[in-house]
Amino acid sequence: MTNETPTVDFETxxxxxxxxxxxxxxxxxxxxxxxxxxLTGAMRYAVLGGGKRIRPLLCYAAGQVTGADPKLLDRAALxxxxxxxxxxxHDDMPAMDNDTLRRGRPTxxxxxxxxxxxxxxxxxQSEAFxxxxxxKAPAERVVMLVGxxxxxxxxxxxxxxxxxxxxxxxxxxxxxxxxRMQSMKTGALILASVLMGAQSGEWNRLGDAARGGxxxxxxxxxLAFQVVDDILDCTQDxxxxxxxxxxxxxxxKPTWVSILGLEGAxxxxxxxxxxxxxxxxxxxxxxxxxxxxxxxxxxxAHYVVGRSF
Amino acid sequence: MTNETPTVDFETxxxxxxxxxxxxxxxxxxxxxxxxxxLTGAMRYAVLGGGKRIRPLLCYAAGQVTGADPKLLDRAALxxxxxxxxxxxHDDMPAMDNDTLRRGRPTxxxxxxxxxxxxxxxxxQSEAFxxxxxxKAPAERVVMLVGxxxxxxxxxxxxxxxxxxxxxxxxxxxxxxxxRMQSMKTGALILASVLMGAQSGEWNRLGDAARGGxxxxxxxxxLAFQVVDDILDCTQDxxxxxxxxxxxxxxxKPTWVSILGLEGAxxxxxxxxxxxxxxxxxxxxxxxxxxxxxxxxxxxAHYVVGRSF
Numbered sequence: 001m002t003n004e005t006p007t008v009d010f011e012t013x014x015x016x017x018x019x020x021x022x023x024x025x026x027x028x029x030x031x032x033x034x035x036x037x038x039l040t041g042a043m044r045y046a047v048l049g050g051g052k053r054i055r056p057l058l059c060y061a062a063g064q065v066t067g068a069d070p071k072l073l074d075r076a077a078l079x080x081x082x083x084x085x086x087x088x089x090h091d092d093m094p095a096m097d098n099d100t101l102r103r104g105r106p107t108x109x110x111x112x113x114x115x116x117x118x119x120x121x122x123x124x125q126s127e128a129f130x131x132x133x134x135x136k137a138p139a140e141r142v143v144m145l146v147g148x149x150x151x152x153x154x155x156x157x158x159x160x161x162x163x164x165x166x167x168x169x170x171x172x173x174x175x176x177x178x179x180r181m182q183s184m185k186t187g188a189l190i191l192a193s194v195l196m197g198a199q200s201g202e203w204n205r206l207g208d209a210a211r212g213g214x215x216x217x218x219x220x221x222x223l224a225f226q227v228v229d230d231i232l233d234c235t236q237d238x239x240x241x242x243x244x245x246x247x248x249x250x251x252x253k254p255t256w257v258s259i260l261g262l263e264g265a266x267x268x269x270x271x272x273x274x275x276x277x278x279x280x281x282x283x284x285x286x287x288x289x290x291x292x293x294x295x296x297x298x299x300x301a302h303y304v305v306g307r308s309f
Numbered sequence: 310m311t312n313e314t315p316t317v318d319f320e321t322x323x324x325x326x327x328x329x330x331x332x333x334x335x336x337x338x339x340x341x342x343x344x345x346x347x348l349t350g351a352m353r354y355a356v357l358g359g360g361k362r363i364r365p366l367l368c369y370a371a372g373q374v375t376g377a378d379p380k381l382l383d384r385a386a387l388x389x390x391x392x393x394x395x396x397x398x399h400d401d402m403p404a405m406d407n408d409t410l411r412r413g414r415p416t417x418x419x420x421x422x423x424x425x426x427x428x429x430x431x432x433x434q435s436e437a438f439x440x441x442x443x444x445k446a447p448a449e450r451v452v453m454l455v456g457x458x459x460x461x462x463x464x465x466x467x468x469x470x471x472x473x474x475x476x477x478x479x480x481x482x483x484x485x486x487x488x489r490m491q492s493m494k495t496g497a498l499i500l501a502s503v504l505m506g507a508q509s510g511e512w513n514r515l516g517d518a519a520r521g522g523x524x525x526x527x528x529x530x531x532l533a534f535q536v537v538d539d540i541l542d543c544t545q546d547x548x549x550x551x552x553x554x555x556x557x558x559x560x561x562k563p564t565w566v567s568i569l570g571l572e573g574a575x576x577x578x579x580x581x582x583x584x585x586x587x588x589x590x591x592x593x594x595x596x597x598x599x600x601x602x603x604x605x606x607x608x609x610a611h612y613v614v615g616r617s618f
Contacts, residue, residue: 003324006532030464030465035469035473036464036469036472036473036476038476039464039468039469039472040464040470042389043464071508087431087433090428090431093404093427094423095402095404095423095426095427096424114404115404115405115475116472116475117404118399118402118404118405118427119399119468119471119472119475120429121431122395122396122430122431122434122468123463123464123468123469124463125431125434125435125461126434126459126460126462126464126466126468127463127464129438129455129458130456130458130459130460130463132455133452133453133455133456133459134456139447139448139451141449142448142449142452142455143442143448143455144442145453146438146441146442146452146455147439147442147443149436149438150435150436150438150439150442153431153432153435154432154435154436155339155345155349155352155432155435156441157350157435158431159347159348159428159431159432159435160344160348161347162428163347163425163428164344164345164346164423165349166424166428167345219425230383251559257592263518272503296466
């Protein structure tokens, strides 16, 4: 991949990838200065405001498994982050979670008003598919990416998960219901990040076991990510989080900590981490996968779970 | 095309196409009965609640120009209507136009609540791109359709037009500004309907003049549609319209009637109708276009403008 020495450590790699992504997103997103300025401003504010860029990182890392085309990978990574960004804008609105702080700044509807926030979210979603459609890449690959992203974002993925989440507030869901909701609400897009990275390369050369391994890795990682978020939500303060701390508890939202307890949640994060690594072994065993191609995916699993300890 | 005798009159053709479309939409959209039921219910309520189906009709009619694959055409038509449907759901919400009646029924947020309405709109947009990605058709065609739809829906199309519309309320825009706003807000998707119909067939065999003619037809028709809507909004009552009559005036929204007067607006509708037909002559002149292939597009122009007289 561009600008990458296989020997750099994870932190350096992740930092370089995130910087590269920021540059690509900044220069590819609708530029400010042309009407409707308020809308392009809100779209850029929503996406270019930092964030961990975990989805782009997963996409870049998974691309190594199939020798992905770097330019297509950039577009897949941006499309994922545009969808993620739009979902945060809409989820933060008063009709949904009614949150006023995100990444240490006022949320989009606080900054730009509700109407513009709604439109910015809508336009970000369109832009995600436009970014894919503009790729100079084999059309079959582009169609696969569009389908993977659309399903992950839609009624049986992220939007459906958010609907289940809303239905759960104030209720007392069990582990299975919480798992189901989260594997849709956040897990579907994490899964798409890994799949789209791999689908930007020689996906057709991967065997079923390797494909299944990538999906299992992503599923475990997505859930681990959520468990860790719940742990952080109740152990860190608002300044460290960059968003309102303790909000889930205040909103009477079920979390992994409320169901498993803090120690139970930590143990669960650890076991999901181990599951993710076991799944990667299936990927590495595929003869079409180059040696050490799963290294960055392994490191991302360490990084995600390591945040909670 | 399926189920079609070229000799049937426009009304019969349009009725058959609309019925076929209803069947395709009903059976292809997310089915009810599986969780999240409230969300799938709201999505189906938004799209399957009738409507003039002008975008699908345009898509089917334009498909005749390039001998489009009927199955791909169904998907293009549905994708367009899903985007149109989502935009109505979001535009009707309190943060935007705050309308409570649509197609003679309560709007989606009135029926299902604001959170579900927002999610239903979001999921309908994802579903539009999913419907295209699932097509069994040459991948190059599918990518072209995705790109056309995404651009029409996004910041330089429908969403951007809605942003300009919001910025205009209470102001006194001139003809040029109103034209610019509407050519984005509603015109972009009308244009996409015609282009996507033609792009579902042998688009690559059309010459530049024919492509330009289709675009010019769509542009004139889209604007005519809006002029006619403004005429109807101030001449018909709520029961006939199926939505709140006189709302634009009450909301202090600029319309073609407020700018040109009622007679001026009628004259404008007539001249746009003539423009649309002149543009179709350019299409019909292309040697790749079969004889009488533009007949349905001609009839749609008569139909759209005829509503106002």
